[in-house]
Amino acid sequence: MRLxxxxxxxxxxxxxxxxxxxLLSARYTAVFDPPGLLFFDLDGVRLLLEQGAPSSLLYLGVPDVKRxxxxxxxxxxxxxxxxxxxxxHDDGLLGPAGTEEWMAFIRDSEGNTLGLVSQIPPASPSRP
Incomplete structure (x- = not known):
């Protein structure tokens, strides 16, 4: 089974x-209006933006959440x-072992909250 x-x-x-x-640096793949459907392809998973859909909390992976x-x-x-x-991530169970999971949250154009996620190596003492 896959999403x-x-x-x-x-x-x-x-x-x-x-x-x-x-945000995604991508053009939408399809729009059907009516009935009010807009699609993006996120590496094989469709993101449907729909007038009739409820608000969801989506987490999007980005290379560098701070940037x-x-x-x-x-x-x-x-x-x-x-x-x-x-x-x-010490054990690699939920992400690459030896990385830190960074998150930030933003509001999209429609009032939905989106999480932005990066899994990056921890900062060394010599690096800010």
């Missing part, structure tokens, strides 16, 4: 298309929670 699709509420498909295209948040601030995206270490 095929997740849905997220979007009141305004055009506004959501612009926001998610910029991503700084870029989003420049675009005046609301930052709900600044980047911080959530967990250290």
């Amino acid at each position: 095929v699709q997740v849905a997220q509420h979007a009141s305004d498909l055009q506004r959501a298309a612009e926001f998610y295209s910029a 991503t948040v700084e870029q989003l601030k420049g675009r005046e995206v609301e930052i709900v929670a600044e980047p911080r270490v959530i967990f250290s």
